[in-house]
Amino acid sequence: xxxxxxxxxxxxxxxxxxxxxxxxxxxxxxxxxxxxxxxxxxxxxxxxxxxxxxxxxxxxxxxxxxxxxxxxxxxxxxxxxxxxxxxxxxxxxxxxxxxxxxxxxxxxxxxxxxxxxxxxxxxxxxxxxxxxxxxxxxxxxxxxxxxxxxxxxxxxxxxxxxxxxxxxxxxxxxxxxxxxxxxxxxxxxxxxxxxxxxxxxxxxxxxxxxxxxxxxxxxxxxxxxxxxxxxxxxxxxxxxxxxxxxxxxxxxxxxxxxxxxxxxxxxxxxxxxxxxxxxxxxxxxxxxxxxxxxxxxxxxxxxxxxxxxxxxxxxxxxxxxxxxx
Amino acid sequence: xxxxxxxxxxxxxxxxxxxxxxxxxxxxxxxxxxxxxxxxxxxxxxxxxxxxxxxxxxxxxxxxxxxxxxxxxxxxxxxxxxxxxxxxxxxxxxxxxxxxxxxxxxxxxxxxxxxxxxxxxxxxxxxxxxxxxxxxxxxxxxxxxxxxxxxxxxxxxxxxxxxxxxxxxxxxxxxxxxxxxxxxxxxxxxxxxxxxxxxxxxxxxxxxxxxxxxxxxxxxxxxxxxxxxxxxxxxxxxxxxxxxxxxxxxxxxxxxxxxxxxxxxxxxxxxxxxxxxxxxxxxxxxxxxxxxxxxxxxxxx
Numbered sequence: 001x002x003x004x005x006x007x008x009x010x011x012x013x014x015x016x017x018x019x020x021x022x023x024x025x026x027x028x029x030x031x032x033x034x035x036x037x038x039x040x041x042x043x044x045x046x047x048x049x050x051x052x053x054x055x056x057x058x059x060x061x062x063x064x065x066x067x068x069x070x071x072x073x074x075x076x077x078x079x080x081x082x083x084x085x086x087x088x089x090x091x092x093x094x095x096x097x098x099x100x101x102x103x104x105x106x107x108x109x110x111x112x113x114x115x116x117x118x119x120x121x122x123x124x125x126x127x128x129x130x131x132x133x134x135x136x137x138x139x140x141x142x143x144x145x146x147x148x149x150x151x152x153x154x155x156x157x158x159x160x161x162x163x164x165x166x167x168x169x170x171x172x173x174x175x176x177x178x179x180x181x182x183x184x185x186x187x188x189x190x191x192x193x194x195x196x197x198x199x200x201x202x203x204x205x206x207x208x209x210x211x212x213x214x215x216x217x218x219x220x221x222x223x224x225x226x227x228x229x230x231x232x233x234x235x236x237x238x239x240x241x242x243x244x245x246x247x248x249x250x251x252x253x254x255x256x257x258x259x260x261x262x263x264x265x266x267x268x269x270x271x272x273x274x275x276x277x278x279x280x281x282x283x284x285x286x287x288x289x290x291x292x293x294x295x296x297x298x299x300x301x302x303x304x305x306x307x308x309x310x311x312x313x314x315x316x317x318x319x320x321x322x323x324x325x
Numbered sequence: 326x327x328x329x330x331x332x333x334x335x336x337x338x339x340x341x342x343x344x345x346x347x348x349x350x351x352x353x354x355x356x357x358x359x360x361x362x363x364x365x366x367x368x369x370x371x372x373x374x375x376x377x378x379x380x381x382x383x384x385x386x387x388x389x390x391x392x393x394x395x396x397x398x399x400x401x402x403x404x405x406x407x408x409x410x411x412x413x414x415x416x417x418x419x420x421x422x423x424x425x426x427x428x429x430x431x432x433x434x435x436x437x438x439x440x441x442x443x444x445x446x447x448x449x450x451x452x453x454x455x456x457x458x459x460x461x462x463x464x465x466x467x468x469x470x471x472x473x474x475x476x477x478x479x480x481x482x483x484x485x486x487x488x489x490x491x492x493x494x495x496x497x498x499x500x501x502x503x504x505x506x507x508x509x510x511x512x513x514x515x516x517x518x519x520x521x522x523x524x525x526x527x528x529x530x531x532x533x534x535x536x537x538x539x540x541x542x543x544x545x546x547x548x549x550x551x552x553x554x555x556x557x558x559x560x561x562x563x564x565x566x567x568x569x570x571x572x573x574x575x576x577x578x579x580x581x582x583x584x585x586x587x588x589x590x591x592x593x594x595x596x597x598x599x600x601x602x603x604x605x606x607x608x609x610x611x612x613x614x615x616x617x618x619x620x621x622x623x624x625x626x
Contacts, residue, residue, distance in 0.1 A: 049424070055424060055427050055428070057431065102608065103611070103612070105611075105612070106611055107620075108364075108427075108613075109364040109366075109427060110566075110611055111556070112366075112427055113366070113562050113607070113611075114607070114608055114611055116559070116603075117559055117604035117608050118556075118608070120556070120559055120601070121601050121604050121605060121608070122599055124557075124597070124598065124600055124601040125601070127597065128597070128598075135597075161561055184349050194623075206581050233363060249435075249438075253431070253435050256428060256431060257432075257469040258426055260425075264424075264461075279482050291439050291442045291443050292439075292443060294435070294439045294441060295435075295436060295443065297435075298432050298433075298435035298436040298439060299432075299436060300434040301428065301431065301435070302429060302432035302436065303429075305415075305425050305428045305429045305432065306411070306415050306429070309425055323355075
């Protein structure tokens with residue numbers, strides 16, 4: 001059927017909603033949010049990195065742009081979560097577009113370093129911006145009785161969701177599913193094939209008439225916007241935000257490690273990587289310190305890069321081909 | 326007015342000294358990245374590792390940090406040798422160095438940094454030496470005097486000796502010329518009967534080895550903590566790219582330029598803006614003049 005994937009996506013969103021109504025233990029939503037957030041980050045990274053071959057080291061900068069857009073909006077207008085996420089996506093998308101323009105002539109490592117530079121400059125600027133808390137950070141109180149389209153969303157008795165954890169989980173899950181759908185769409189579209197051509201050889205692609213410049217700008221914008229949407233609810237989730245938590249190294253390493261481990265050639269790679277690595281980190285963080293956790297992520301990344309260049313997906317494909325012969 | 330001149334003069338002097346120190350941090354990357362085309366983004370974090378080794382030697386046995394740096398240099402040489410061995414066999418040989426090679430070094434950076442956090446925590450660490458904490462005041466005129474901190478002076482002198490020695494080695498000796506030949510034309514070198522991989526391996530190990538002495542200078546100049554490596558990534562890459570890839574003397578000049586720029590910004594706008602300076606310069610150079618001051622084109626090759 002032509003729309004099988006779309007129907008599955010719809011069913012998954014409905015499934016997420018049912019989960020929030022049935023499951024009582026809030027802990028699952030607490031860690032589920034983080035895993036889904038990583039899934040969006042990994043998927044967004046892969047659009048530029050996996051399809052186009054442009055490595056972004058500054059993922060945390062885009063996520064933080066979304067988060068701080070939300071904080072500024074809360075301070076300024078006191079708007080709801082959905083509006084924050086839309087605004088976060090717009091600003092991070094614009095940042096992505098600007099990054100694309102600034103780094104048009106840069107290839108490979110120079111692009112990677114430029115993105116890292118961007119993240120550090122942003123962090124310095126935010127640390128000096130007192131309106132959003134500066135270096136010391138600021139606490140965010142979620143709105144009481146938020147409404148969307150006339151409906152009361154979060155309230156213990158009358159709301160759609162009993163509390164904010166469930167609402168945040170549902171929103172992030174929906175964003176994750178939409179992101180994966182977008183990634184899959186891009187993969188099979190002209191944009192995806194063009195990006196693949198750029199990855200193989202930018203000169204050759206250009207000679208064949210691929211509008212490399214435009215495709216790169218589209219990719220940096222979409223990738224940045226996704227990360228911004230993923231970052232916008234961070235302040236509400238943590239109820240506190242400071243540059244250290246928004247520009248955390250965890251985001252930068254996981255956004256790279258998850259697609260690399262899952263496999264960068266397909267949309268399924270980042271999803272598998274985020275589910276495996278994200279769940280493992282969340283579960284193991286219960287009994288080992290978070291630094292050790294990150295160390296394991298680093299080691300797993302290096303090991304996978306050395307022994308499994310195509311990631312987990314590559315293994316499956318190889319073993320399938322092997323059994324056919 | 327006298328205060329302004331006093332501040333400016335101090336900022337300039339500190340900037341030049343800082344520049345010498347930065348040169349010592351960048352010269353290793355100038356070899357591995359500029360000459361050999363191996364993007365060792367873990368280099369600044371290796372420097373921090375060197376600084377922690379100096380800290381350890383200093384705090385347990387009271388060894389002078391400069392001596393500690395010299396002691397740890399062979400260790401880094403071996404480390405670099407091993408890393409290149411893996412890098413060559415896994416990535417360079419199959420031509421897959423771009424995406425996966427970057428991820429490899431990013432992973433290394435990460436492992437070293439998190440390892441240091443687990444071992445030493447995130448507190449700032451210092452070393453003790455007789456020259457740390459003192460400075461030398463030169464009175465120039467009324468209300469104008471220049472203060473030269475000994476810690477910066479020591480770092481500057483050691484850095485100058487080390488970088489000039491490496492510069493001389495690369496330009497004057499037979500092996501140094503072989504390294505630069507590898508950078509220019511590997512195939513031609515192979516035709517001359519030289520094994521370019523062996524040359525690259527030794528040169529890469531040399532580049533990493535500078536992390537020993539460079540790291541020791543780092544902890545002499547400032548208190549260190551594990552995440553400092555990522556902050557210095559901007560500095561060292563800005564210097565190497567600004568100086569022009571493959572140009573050791575360009576690296577020295579660029580280091581002094583960045584040092585002065587940082588010192589002036591720190592003096593007049595506050596030290597917390599300093600990290601943005603080198604990253605800003607790096608972004609500007611990459612966007613407008615990727616070939617740097619001297620040397621071959623970066624970015625668009």
